[in-house]
Amino acid sequence: MLFEIYKLPIFLKYRAPVFSATTFIYILINTLTIISPLIIIFRTRGLWKEISTQYEQPDVHFKHGVLLLLDTNNGPLVWSTFPNYNAMLDSLLRIPVVKTNENDVNYDGTKDELSVEVVIPLEPEELVYSVSLLLTFDVQLHHICEVALEGLAHFQYSSGLPGSAISFLGDLSLHQRMPLPSAGHFNLFDVPVLPYSSVQPEDWKVATILQKYWKRDVTSQLSNLYSTWQGGIDSNFTIIAKLHYAKQNLSFYTTYWEMLKFAWIQYLALFVISYISFQRVIQWLITNQVIQTWCIYPKKDL
Known part of the structure; x- marks a missing residue:
């Protein structure tokens, strides 16, 4: 009978040509990750606390x-x-x-x-x-x-x-x-x-x-x-x-620093949700070969 005493994750690397549809989709998704929290905040009129x-x-x-x-x-x-x-x-x-x-x-x-x-x-x-x-x-x-x-x-x-x-x-x-x-x-x-x-x-x-x-x-x-x-x-x-x-x-x-503090808290809260969601999308696209990539397995140290 064996029991687990230690575990180590294996990371797989996926690569694609710089000028390819895969790279374009990757850049687009990361851009949406950054921009989507701003869009939500501006649409709800809550980024800058003026009063x-x-x-x-x-x-x-x-x-x-x-x-x-x-x-x-x-x-x-x-x-x-x-x-x-x-x-x-x-x-x-x-x-x-x-x-x-x-x-x-x-x-x-x-x-x-x-x-x-x-x-x-x-x-x-x-x-x-x-x-x-x-x-x-x-x-x-x-x-x-x-x-x-x-x-x-x-x-x-x-x-x-x-x-x-x-x-x-x-x-x-x-x-x-x-x-x-x-x-x-x-x-x-x-x-x-x-x-x-x-x-x-x-x-x-x-x-x-x-x-x-x-x-x-x-x-x-x-x-x-x-x-x-x-x-x-x-x-x-x-x-x-x-x-x-x-x-x-x-x-x-409000003062400048109070306005910045309020905006940063709002953006960070939405960015965490946006980041996790879009990373799941990227993972699904790559692991299911929806977009073309090359998987690089880790080399075993001799």
Whole structure:
């Protein structure tokens, strides 16, 4: 009885003339082995990764810029944190009591939420039917690109019945019309949202402010918004707001090396399948003598 203690493969060599149909088919199959992965990738539009995403929480700070507008049965009541605008309001100005607080809930060094309470005193028989509130923020990103911009949160609510208070909850998030750069500094929109130095009443209209802000390609906005209107008549109108600085997926242009890494992984994965498949085709063509070759057996060493 014999048992196997060692084995050694025997390689057979197949040869063909340089200028022959066999050589042409061999070159064609190897060319297809290289090109076919590229064709599949391009047809599925996935070779070059132009945009990448990063899950990040923006570094947000409340700038204490406030513009408040109440609609009452006696006309509008307005207040802001900007003295030059308040000076234009005359009898429309109504000064409230404002309390704000920013919290770092998970103690990671980044603010997570903002609480705002605004109490506006009312004259007897003044009824509030609508409220519009604008808050300004300093928003920064640090992980991939140094981004700085001035953001805005706008809340508006109206009711057919007079109210004494309103509370709302929401997420302050970034809205992008364009990907952000993958490196360097980006501060194109780090300019004032509100017309701080303007003395033109037209510039301070909420519609004008929102129209100009809407044209920016990167903005902040309120999402996941919930509000509660408390009907009734009171000597004060109270606004209670709680905003969460949300983590979100942000889009960036990819770097050259990231694009190359993504393309190489895709090509290599398809190339392995292509190589194995076409090598099987060559083996079948040769071993079944579909194409003409000369088999060279290994010589036995003397």
